[in-house]
Amino acid sequence: MTDQSQSASSSSDYMLHELKVHQIELELQNEELRRTQLQLEASRARYFDLYDLAPVGYFTLSETGIIQEANGTAANLLGVLPGALVDKPLNRFVAFEDQDAYYRHRKQLVANGVAEACELRMKRSDGEPCWVLFDATTTKDASGALMCRAVLSDITARKRAEETLRASEKRHRTLFEQSHDALMTLSPPDWRLTSANATAVAMFGARDEASFISQPSGAYSPERQPDGGTSAEKATAMIEVALRDGSRFGEWTYRRLSGEVFPATVLLTRVELDGQPLLQVTVRDETEVKRLQALLSQADRVASMGMLAAGVAHEINNPLTYVLYNIDTLAKGLPKLVAPIERCLDTLRTELGAEAFAKVFGEDAKALDPAMLTEMGDHARAALSGAERIRHIAKAIGTFSRVEKNERARVDLNYAIECATTMISNDIKFRARLIVDLGVVPAVWASEGKLSQVFLNLLINAAQAIEEGHVQENLIQIRTWVEGDDVLAEIKDTGKGISKENLGRVFDPFFTTKPIGVGSGLGLPICRNIVTEFGGDIQVESQVGKGTRVVIRFPIQRGVSGAPKTLASPTVSSARGRVLVVDDEPAIRAVMVRVLRSDHEVVTAASGAVAKTILEKDQAFDVIVCDLMMPDMTGMDLHRWLAAEHPALAARVVFMTGGAFTPKASEYLAKVGNKRLEKPYGPDKLTQLVSELVAVARSGVS
Secondary structure, three states: OOHHHHHHHHHHHHHHHHHHHHHHHHHHHHHHHHHHHHHHHHHHHHHHHHHOOOOEEEEEEEOEEEEEOOOOHHHHOOOHHHHHHHEEHHHHOHHHHHHHHHHHHHHHHHHEEEOOOOOEEEHHHHHHHHEEEEEEEEEEEOOOEEEEEEEEEEOOOHHHHHHHHHHHHHHHHHHHHHHEEEEEEOOOOEEEEEEEEEHHHHHHHOOOOOHHHHHOHHHHHOOOHHHHHHHHHHHHHHHHHHHHOOOOEEEEEEEEOOEEEEEEEEEEEEEEEEOOOEEEEEEEHHHHHHHHHHHHHHHHHHHHHHHHHHHHHHHHHHHHHHHHHHHHHHHHHHHHHHHHHHHHHHHHHHHHHHHHHHHHHHHHHHHHHHHHHHHHHHHHHHHHHHHHHHHHHHHHHHOOOOOOOOOOEEEHHHHHHHHHHHHHHHHHHOOOOOEEEEOOOOEEEEEEHHHHHHHHHHHHHHHHHHOOOOHOOOOEEEEEEOOOOEEEEEEEEOOOOHHHHOOOOOOOOOOOOOOOOOOOHHHHHHHHHHHHOOOOOEEEEEEEOOOOEEEEEEEOOOOOOOOOOOOOOOOOOOOOEEEEEEEOOOHHHHHHHHHHHHHHHHHHOOOHHHHHHHHHHHOOEEEEEEEEEOOOOOOOHHHHHHHHHHHHOOOOEEEEOOOOOOOOHHHHHHHHOOOOOEOOOHHHHHHHHHHHHOOOOOOOOO
16 A cells, blocks of 8 residues: 555545544533433423412412413412413402502502512402502513513411401400499509509599599508508508419409599409510499498398297287286276175175274274275276286287288378387487377378388487487478378477588488498498388488488378278177187187187187198087287198188187298288187177177088
8 A cells, every 4th residue: 555545545535433432522522412401301390380379379470460371379369270360460369458459559560660468368269358568570582572570478377367366355345344344454563554444444433534644543542441551551461362373352442533432342363465464453333232232231131120029029929818808807807896895795794794894804894895896996997907918029029020011001190100119218218208199191102110110210310310308399290181182191309400511311221320330331222112102102311400201202002902801790799609719828718718708619729730630520610719929839821721621610710829930831821811810809809709700600600
């Protein structure tokens, strides 16, 4: 091979080698390009994944607000597919209420290239509310056109929480403002008032909340509490306990801005606000509660006194029944012996002679002196007068014992006054002369016991207004009269009187001008309540140093009948009958036998059980006079049995009462309507009643 040929061959090999090398380099470059392209595609995929799955929504908007692009989060936020958003104006998805806010934001954005983020309500396809925080910036596309990049952050949960919080705050504020208790807050370090509801403002007499909390909390308490401790020290102690234990409850005496003090209960509750302890104060005005408690206490005392009075009256009336009978018998019988004994003595002196007469009778002759019998008769009549007075007092006590009863009837106002004067006369006689001027007045529709209490209270007030020891210089007058369609009663005294500033408060519960321990301040309020309960009116006039005048006015109730049932007039006026007397007091049974045996056949029973045994075998009685209250078997128990077994006999029962009525007994007597005989009764009343009832039974009148 020539040199030229070798050279050409070498050049060709070299070119082939270079070509292969270049080919390899191209392949390497292509491989690198493919790898780069794959990486770029992977990167783009990751970008779009991140874009679509971003926690916020992204929009690309044209200058006019048309959606050009949206990520998946934005689409999900509005409840649609991303393709459903493209080429749609964004304001289509903004709630009507926030269109103005969106318009202002876009206007500011286009003008300045930047705008403050705003909160918008968006319309989801499913109708659910959706809140977003809308933020955007402007840029230009490749053609130089203005475009907007927007970010939507879902703040629905936060807005719902805020709405819930606002609703809760509104509810709490409503409860705070509308609470019937006074609510306040105290803030450290000096525990000053920082808020108060309307009840607190009204309770303490402030103008408004601002003026109320402008006062130091100590301004609403008196210097000392009822136990003698200072309000400042006790308040500090309560606050310390509330901070330590979380709450503190107790009683407290507050003071209104007017100066009036009032009882209350107070609850201090510790609350935390932004890590700082506050005290919520709940105050309840207990003035009305205390007033009602006092009234109930007074009512309990009156009821207890009534029960005691009823018991005393009952215990007095039982023995007084036979005492009155025996004294009455002596008072009537002794004078009848004077003439016969005088005739006997004259005959004996004549027949025996003066010497023999003196020898037979000796000193005993003085006992037979008619003058001695006359004197003994005078003693019996004096004792009878005293016993009658005791009966009158016992009857007044019995009337007073019916204070707690609410039944109404025709009441003699004069009798109610007489009962009251009987009860109070001993207190009055050391202070003033009592003048009673009771006119002829019609009955009023009321409760006898309650009216007696009214006049007793008024007479007590009149007596307590006069110092002891100047009886002739002082006067208490009570009178009744008729004026038009009203019955009036007046109680007037010459006591110390009441000042003008206090006269307007005399009917306020607990208000009294009497010294501590003398008056409760409830007498006149109770009187007014009773009087108004029965349709009446009470007025008080007074002058200091001259005395007080109280006038009570009751309407005349025309056509109201409260009279007890009357028996039909019997056709037989002197029939002899059979009478069963039932009483556990032997002396009363003996008296009744002595009174009735001359006109009727009388059978006695010492108890309800014995009477039942008798009546089981013998029902031939015209009248059964039975004590109401007896041990073991009462008169009511016996009557119930008769009503079930022998109804005709049950109608013939007359209940004897000594003044003690339990509520059940009172109710039972009102229900059955049987006749009633109140102890102590005189022989004439007993005889007349039994004779009338026997005549009715024998004549067949029911």
